[in-house]
Amino acid sequence: MLTPHRAATRRTTAVLAAAAITGLTLAGCSASGESSDKVVITLAGPNQWNSQSDSFGQEWEDLIAAFEEAETGIEVKTTVLPLASFADTLTTQLAAGTAPELIFNQPQPAPDQVVALDDYLAEPNPYNADADSWLDEFNPNAYGDAQRDAKGQLYWVPFNLVIAGLFYNQEALDDAGVEAPIASIGDLIDACSALKDAGYTPLAMDNGSLGTGWTSETLLSSLLNKYGAEWNVFDAAGEPGTATSVTNKSLVKAILTGELDATKTPEVREAVSLLKEIFDNCATENWSGVAASGQFVGGQEFLAGDAAMAWGTNFAISNLADVDWEWSSMPFPSVTKTDTPLSDGSEARFGAVAGGTSYMIPATTKGEKLEAAVKFLQFASSPATNGDWVAATDTIPATSDASTASEGVGGLVTGEWAKPRLISIGSNSPKADSGSNLWEGYLLGTRTLDEQLAYIQTGWVGWAEEAVAEAGITEDWATQ
Numbered sequence: 001m002l003t004p005h006r007a008a009t010r011r012t013t014a015v016l017a018a019a020a021i022t023g024l025t026l027a028g029c030s031a032s033g034e035s036s037d038k039v040v041i042t043l044a045g046p047n048q049w050n051s052q053s054d055s056f057g058q059e060w061e062d063l064i065a066a067f068e069e070a071e072t073g074i075e076v077k078t079t080v081l082p083l084a085s086f087a088d089t090l091t092t093q094l095a096a097g098t099a100p101e102l103i104f105n106q107p108q109p110a111p112d113q114v115v116a117l118d119d120y121l122a123e124p125n126p127y128n129a130d131a132d133s134w135l136d137e138f139n140p141n142a143y144g145d146a147q148r149d150a151k152g153q154l155y156w157v158p159f160n161l162v163i164a165g166l167f168y169n170q171e172a173l174d175d176a177g178v179e180a181p182i183a184s185i186g187d188l189i190d191a192c193s194a195l196k197d198a199g200y201t202p203l204a205m206d207n208g209s210l211g212t213g214w215t216s217e218t219l220l221s222s223l224l225n226k227y228g229a230e231w232n233v234f235d236a237a238g239e240p241g242t243a244t245s246v247t248n249k250s251l252v253k254a255i256l257t258g259e260l261d262a263t264k265t266p267e268v269r270e271a272v273s274l275l276k277e278i279f280d281n282c283a284t285e286n287w288s289g290v291a292a293s294g295q296f297v298g299g300q301e302f303l304a305g306d307a308a309m310a311w312g313t314n315f316a317i318s319n320l321a322d323v324d325w326e327w328s329s330m331p332f333p334s335v336t337k338t339d340t341p342l343s344d345g346s347e348a349r350f351g352a353v354a355g356g357t358s359y360m361i362p363a364t365t366k367g368e369k370l371e372a373a374v375k376f377l378q379f380a381s382s383p384a385t386n387g388d389w390v391a392a393t394d395t396i397p398a399t400s401d402a403s404t405a406s407e408g409v410g411g412l413v414t415g416e417w418a419k420p421r422l423i424s425i426g427s428n429s430p431k432a433d434s435g436s437n438l439w440e441g442y443l444l445g446t447r448t449l450d451e452q453l454a455y456i457q458t459g460w461v462g463w464a465e466e467a468v469a470e471a472g473i474t475e476d477w478a479t480q
Contacts, residue, residue: 037073038073038074038075039073039074039075039368039369039371039372040074040075040076040077041074041075041076041077041100041101041102041369041372041373041376042076042077042078042079042100042101042102043076043077043078043079043100043101043102043103043359043376044078044079044081044086044090044099044100044102044103044104045079045080045081045086045103045104045357045359046080046081046082046083046086046104047080047081047083048083048313048315048316048356048357049315049318049393050295050318050319051293051295051299051319052080053080054080055078055080056078056080057318057393059389059392059393060078062389062392063380063385063389064076064078066379066385067375067376067379067380070127070379071372071375071379074372074375074376076376079100081104083208083292083293084207084208084209084291084292086104087106087107087434088434090103090104090107091107091108091109091431091434093362094107094109094110094113094114094362095113097362097364098364099362099364100362101361101362101365101369101370101372101373102359102360102361102373102376102377103359103360103361103362104358104359104360105155105156105355105358105359105360106355106434107431107434108431108434109155109360109362110431110470111149111151111153111155111470111471112363113362113363114155114156114360114361114362114363115155115360115361115362115363115365115370116153116154116155117153117154117155117156117157117360117361117374117377118153118154120134120374120378121133121134121135121154121157122134122135125137125378125381125382126375126378127378127379127382127384127385128382128383128384130383134378134381135154136400137381137382137383137399137400138158138354138381138398138399138400139397139398139399139400140400142158142161142352142353142354142398143158143354143398144236145235145236145237145243146236146243146244146245146247146420147354147355148236148237149470149471151470151471151472152237152238155360155361156355156358156359156360157358157359157360157377157380157381158354158355158356158357158358158381158398159356159357159358159359159380159381159386159389159398160356160357160386160389160390160393160395160396160397160398161352161353161354161356161395161396161397161398162313162314162315162352162353162355162356162357162395162396163313163314163350163351163352163353163356163396163412163413163417163418164210164214164311164312164313164350164412165311165312165329165330165331165332165350165411165412165417166182166203166309166310166311166312166329166330166331166332167296167302167309167310167311167312167316167320167327167328167329168180168308168309168310168327168328168329168330169200169302169305169307169308169309169325169326169327170325170326170327170328171305171325171326172195172198172200172305172307172308172325173191173195173308175198175199175200176191176194176195176197176198176200176308177194178191178194178195178308180328180330181330181331181333181411182330182333183333183334183336184333184334184335184336184338184339185219185274185277185278185333185334185335185336185339186336186338186339187333188278188282188333189277189278189281189282192281192282193281195308200306200307200308201283201284201285201298201301201306201307201308202281202282202283202307202308202309203278203282203283203284203298203307203308203309203310203311204284204296204297204298204299204301204302204307204309204310204311205279205283205284205287205290205297205298206284206287206290206291206292206293206297206298206299207287207288207289207290207291207292207437207440208291208292208297208437209292209427209436209437209438210292210297210311211283211287211297211298211311212275212279212437212438212439212440212443213426213427213437213438213439214297214311214332214350215275215278215279215311215332216271216272216275216426216427216438216439217421217424217425217426217427218332218348218350219271219272219274219275219335220267220268220271220423220425220426221348221349221421221422221423221424221425221426222271222334222335222343222346222348222349223267223268223270223271223335223340223342223343224260224265224267224268224271224423224425225344225346225422225423226267226344227254227259227260227267227423228246228422228423230259231246231250231251231253231254231259231260231423232246232247232250232422233250233253234247234249234250234253235247238471244420245420245421245422245423245424246422246423246424248467249467249471249473251423251425251428251464252463252464252467252468252473252478253477253478255460255461255463255464256461256464256465256468256477256478257477260425260460261457262453262454262456262457262460263450263453263454263457266342267342268453268456269449269453270340270342271335272439272442272449272452272453272456273449274335274339274340275439275443276442276443276449279443284298284301284307288440288444295312295316295319296310296311296312296316296319297310297311297312298310298311299312299316299319303319303320303323305323305324305325311332312329313356314356314394314395314396314412315356315357315393315394315395317394318393318394328411329411329412330411330412331347331348331350331411331412331415331416331417332348332350332417333348334346334347334348335348346416347415347416347417348416348417349416349417349418349419349420349421349422350412350417350418350421351418351419351420351421352396352412352413352418353420354398356395356396357395359377361373361374361377381398381399382399383399383400386398386399387399396413425460428459428460428463428464429459429460429462429463430459430462430463430466431466433459433462438455438456438459439452441455
């Protein structure tokens with residue numbers, strides 16, 4: 001059984017290391033507080049850290065202050081975007097050419113909409129004298145070839161890694177006689193029944209795309225794992241070969257050749273059926289009317305102590321500082337052979353992956369603003385700065401030399417769950433649907449299972465065709 005973690009505020013009071021090194025002071029502001037001769041850049045993204053609508057939190061404020069002390073001619077402003085709509089906002093801005101200088105990396109841009117960073121990454125980071133190149137700073141198992149787009153380019157930089165899993169209220173589980181970690185989907189359904197009898201919502205849920213997305217992706221990954229060797233036909237650079245995980249190009253081929261078809265592959269049907277069983281038995285009643293938050297999935301209900309479990313990431317830990325109950329974390333249960341004969345018996349995986357907090361530069365950013373945006377990415381990811389920021393935010397380092405992951409991540413960073421998925425699919429869809437809740441219709445009963453599978457297949461094919469067009473793939477299987 002995992003050891004519960006007593007909530008405690010985890011904050012670093014020291015000024016970030018890079019600021020201490022420079023010893024510089026802020027300058028160049030007018031009496032009104034506006035910039036005078038400074039280069040002003042804006043960073044826009046969702047709030048992964050707290051429920052504030054105007055700030056990512058003190059740790060971010062410290063990071064930006066440290067950068068502005070190191071680069072007195074640059075000012076960084078932040079725009080906090082709603083978690084439920086940030087992808088739509090940034091996608092629209094990218095298409096219109098109105099995006100700010102630094103944006104969160106998840107809207108799936110077209111290659112010509114963002115700045116390829118390969119040339120910068122090949123050169124030394126000016127804020128780190130210990131690495132031959134900026135790319136060398138990063139843990140190669142977390143950021144590198146696997147993050148290249150279909151054209152083989154890197155266009156975003158991670159500040160940390162992210163891993164998601166189930167956080168739970170130990171007192172609620174004790175009241176219901178449930179022991180963590182929960183091993184299988186069948187055990188989860190049984191636990192949800194016991195938690196309901198004890199007066200708790202078993203699994204907090206809201207109408208955002210994360211709860212349905214993470215649950216479906218975990219189920220699909222577990223059941224499709226058996227096809228990994230068959231579909232793994234391209235390396236990270238898109239050449240014939242294999243990769244540690246099935247690459248996007250390999251998935252595109254599997255979809256367009258019919259090897260993976262949501263309407264015909266039996267493991268997909270089984271995964272989607274299990275998804276509905278979990279939601280029907282465990283999720284917040286009327287979850288579709290609950291607005292998403294930046295804390296946990298169904299965060300308000302979970303933090304109030306009314307829900308026993310909630311999906312969350314390592315970024316959410318600081319929100320548990322003031323709860324009066326013990327908590328811990330665990331992987332989402334595995335799909336076992338007892339749950340379905342279609343399982344190969346492998347344990348569920350999520351993976352501590354790059355992309356948790358990661359930013360890119362729109363192609364419309366030019367001149368001194370481009371130079372300033374690159375400098376901010378270099379500063380924020382440099383080991384000296386990043387190590388302090390990682391410690392202050394309870395996250396997992398993306399750089400090789402940063403501090404180790406904090407104990408607050410608990411049961412999420414050990415065992416199979418922490419290893420990268422062999423196959424990652426579920427939320428793959430055309431850019432027009434990026435960030436939308438793909439599963440809501442079926443889970444609410446407005447689509448049948450067959451209709452949902454057809455809908456998902458249409459989305460997968462659309463995603464694959466977009467990838468072929470953007471990467472200029474001309475192999476026979478892609479053009480027939």
